[in-house]
Amino acid sequence: MESRNNGTPRSTRNSKLITRRSELPMDIRFAGEFYGESDEGFIAEHVLTKKEREFMFIFSDASVLEANNPELHILVFLEEQNQTVPLPAKNKLRSIIKYLRQTDDSNVGINYSGNILSYSSESSIKEELKKRLSEREKSISDDLAASKDTSREAENHKAGKRYITMAEDYLKEAMELGASDFHIEAEESKAYVRLRIHKQLIDIDEITHHDASQIGLAFYSEFTRGRGEGQVKGIAEGTYNESSLLDAEFSRKIGGNISLKARMVNIGLNHSSAFNIVLRLIDKTKTSEAIPFEKLNFSRNVCRKLRILETASKGAILVVGVTGSGKSTTLQNMVQHERDRTGNTRKIYTIEQPVESKIDRVIQINAAGDEGKDVPADKNFSFDNINRSLMRGDPDSIMYGEIRDAITAKAMQKGADSGHLVYGTMHVKSAIEAYPRLESFGLSRENIARNGFIVLVMCLHLLPRLCPHCSIPYRGKHSVPERYSEFDAIANYRKKSDSRNIMREVIAAQKSIQPGMSLLRELQRKGVIDSRDVYDLQQKIKIMNEGSESAAFGDRVESVIRSSMMPREDTNVRFKGPGCKECFNGTVGVAPVAEVLIPDDSFLSFVREGRLDRAELYWKSNLEGITITQDSYEKIVSGMIDPRDAEAELPELLGS
Ligand SMILES: [Zn+2]
Numbered sequence: 001m002e003s004r005n006n007g008t009p010r011s012t013r014n015s016k017l018i019t020r021r022s023e024l025p026m027d028i029r030f031a032g033e034f035y036g037e038s039d040e041g042f043i044a045e046h047v048l049t050k051k052e053r054e055f056m057f058i059f060s061d062a063s064v065l066e067a068n069n070p071e072l073h074i075l076v077f078l079e080e081q082n083q084t085v086p087l088p089a090k091n092k093l094r095s096i097i098k099y100l101r102q103t104d105d106s107n108v109g110i111n112y113s114g115n116i117l118s119y120s121s122e123s124s125i126k127e128e129l130k131k132r133l134s135e136r137e138k139s140i141s142d143d144l145a146a147s148k149d150t151s152r153e154a155e156n157h158k159a160g161k162r163y164i165t166m167a168e169d170y171l172k173e174a175m176e177l178g179a180s181d182f183h184i185e186a187e188e189s190k191a192y193v194r195l196r197i198h199k200q201l202i203d204i205d206e207i208t209h210h211d212a213s214q215i216g217l218a219f220y221s222e223f224t225r226g227r228g229e230g231q232v233k234g235i236a237e238g239t240y241n242e243s244s245l246l247d248a249e250f251s252r253k254i255g256g257n258i259s260l261k262a263r264m265v266n267i268g269l270n271h272s273s274a275f276n277i278v279l280r281l282i283d284k285t286k287t288s289e290a291i292p293f294e295k296l297n298f299s300r301n302v303c304r305k306l307r308i309l310e311t312a313s314k315g316a317i318l319v320v321g322v323t324g325s326g327k328s329t330t331l332q333n334m335v336q337h338e339r340d341r342t343g344n345t346r347k348i349y350t351i352e353q354p355v356e357s358k359i360d361r362v363i364q365i366n367a368a369g370d371e372g373k374d375v376p377a378d379k380n381f382s383f384d385n386i387n388r389s390l391m392r393g394d395p396d397s398i399m400y401g402e403i404r405d406a407i408t409a410k411a412m413q414k415g416a417d418s419g420h421l422v423y424g425t426m427h428v429k430s431a432i433e434a435y436p437r438l439e440s441f442g443l444s445r446e447n448i449a450r451n452g453f454i455v456l457v458m459c460l461h462l463l464p465r466l467c468p469h470c471s472i473p474y475r476g477k478h479s480v481p482e483r484y485s486e487f488d489a490i491a492n493y494r495k496k497s498d499s500r501n502i503m504r505e506v507i508a509a510q511k512s513i514q515p516g517m518s519l520l521r522e523l524q525r526k527g528v529i530d531s532r533d534v535y536d537l538q539q540k541i542k543i544m545n546e547g548s549e550s551a552a553f554g555d556r557v558e559s560v561i562r563s564s565m566m567p568r569e570d571t572n573v574r575f576k577g578p579g580c581k582e583c584f585n586g587t588v589g590v591a592p593v594a595e596v597l598i599p600d601d602s603f604l605s606f607v608r609e610g611r612l613d614r615a616e617l618y619w620k621s622n623l624e625g626i627t628i629t630q631d632s633y634e635k636i637v638s639g640m641i642d643p644r645d646a647e648a649e650l651p652e653l654l655g656s
Pocket of ligand 1: 467579581
């Protein structure tokens with residue numbers, strides 16, 4: 001980069017007009033500060049020489065910027081004379097740019113505030129500038145230190161220390177809030193940082209497009225390389241480019257008590273500079289001990305049926321459900337149960353694509369997939385080859401991970417047919433659907449319906465688990481809480497006075513809220529929002545709840561209570577509360593609802609004849625089949641899940 005110094009124009013007058021971010025030279029894209037962009041143009045600021053701290057400014061046509069939000073402020077500063085002048089974009093921009101183009105002073109800069117900064121006074125501008133300059137100084141010295149032993153290529157693809165810290169801080173916050181997924185949704189100029197906590201997806205922060213891509217770079221290029229003390233290497237191919245489709249995986253220790261594994265996917269949108277980063281977060285501090293199903297909040301009925309696992313020694317165990325239903329975790333727990341109940345006297349293998357989390361004393365093999373780059377490309381490790389080897393590897397049990405195609409389905413069948421206990425997950429919506437799905441993968445109906453092949457199919461869903469401290473008791477069908485809460489209204493709300501994200505303050509307010517008090521009032525009391533916001537939000541809640549038919553919903557809750565066979569006074573239906581210091585937004589995790597199918601001869605003969613509807617009826621009437629929706633009723637009447645959440649995830653509750 002040093003060599004560019006002399007030849008590069010110092011005055012903005014000679015700058016090349018660039019209208020798309022992708023046209024920027026690579027070193028500017030990665031090393032430069034980047035303050036704003038739109039479809040048509042942007043302004044970028046770039047460090048030309050590290051030692052001398054000079055700036056070059058590239059900007060688009062004035063007319064393009066004028067088309068932007070007129071409320072944006074353009075900040076002009078003459079660094080040498082230490083002058084700062086905030087100017088509204090609309091009327092002054094043309095003259096500023098004209099001025100910049102005339103001057104030969106290389107220390108004149110224009111700084112575009114984008115959507116992240118809101119300047120209100122000259123002193124705050126100076127402070128911001130000072131901060132920027134000292135950060136720049138620091139990152140330059142970091143860069144210099146790093147450049148001593150890295151090539152120029154590596155330099156350009158290395159995230160700054162600041163972004164590594166930022167990325168770690170976000171992951172720390174996510175783990176502390178119990179998030180299962182971390183999202184960055186980057187639009188053309190700004191980006192939303194989002195967390196999925198107990199199934200709810202919330203915006204936690206808003207950052208610039210540039211920050212988002214630098215954080216992506218930190219995840220993909222730094223964390224996967226295992227840089228930093230005590231960190232381990234992960235998996236990523238090539239260099240990070242936020243506009244493409246990329247997979248990666250890394251483990252990271254943050255501070256003394258957080259250890260996580262993340263599976264990352266970067267999704268470019270292929271038609272704009274917007275992109276998405278999603279990280280599935282796995283807590284590595286969690287134990288590898290088997291957890292009793294009762295402790296995982298499975299219902300009595302489901303636990304009773306799962307006892308068949310205690311004696312099963314051959315055949316297939318299938319756990320099915322939709323994405324995010326906890327299939328893999330449940331299957332892993334079943335394998336741990338087998339290991340523990342047999343006193344580790346059985347040889348257990350897994351073939352996974354890829355290995356998800358470590359299971360002690362179980363031999364886990366990573367299979368090469370055709371899709372995705374997060375698994376080894378070695379074709380010796382194809383699913384088929386591994387399975388063939390395992391058959392000669394004296395197995396007792398084999399876990400196949402997701403049964404997703406003919407290869408995996410046939411491998412599982414082969415494992416079961418040769419007298420082993422095999423496990424797999426499938427992506428179907430009910431237990432009975434596992435049968436036609438296996439047929440669609442090319443297994444013959446005769447084989448699928450063979451007695452002894454499938455021992456058990458469990459279908460799962462996860463629902464938010466209500467906080468016992470702040471949940472609201474049901475007081476009759478005429479007083480059910482509204483569908484949407486104050487939190488729902490505030491989740492995407494932007495304040496009247498400024499537009500920053502206030503989610504962290506909302507979460508803090510939920511922790512200090514007094515019983516029976518409103519979240520909006522608590523936020524007002526703390527000075528986060530004012531009376532105009534409260535009024536707006538109350539209107540918003542009203543509109544959101546229009547037509548939500550509380551009366552009909554109350555009737556459905558009543559029939560669930562009646563169908564529960566429990567004396568009414570023993571039922572304890574509850575709704576999600578306003579949040580408290582014991583929970584996140586009224587929930588304390590997730591609870592499973594499930595249905596379990598254990599086939600017998602008559603059931604299998606219906607399957608063999610292709611009469612699945614008869615098979616299903618038989619399951620319900622003769623095999624004590626309790627559907628997942630019915631299973632959710634037990635959790636509703638015991639106050640563990642909100643009937644509204646059950647309706648959102650499963651078919652509508654019983655009508656009256
Ligand atoms: Zn609570």
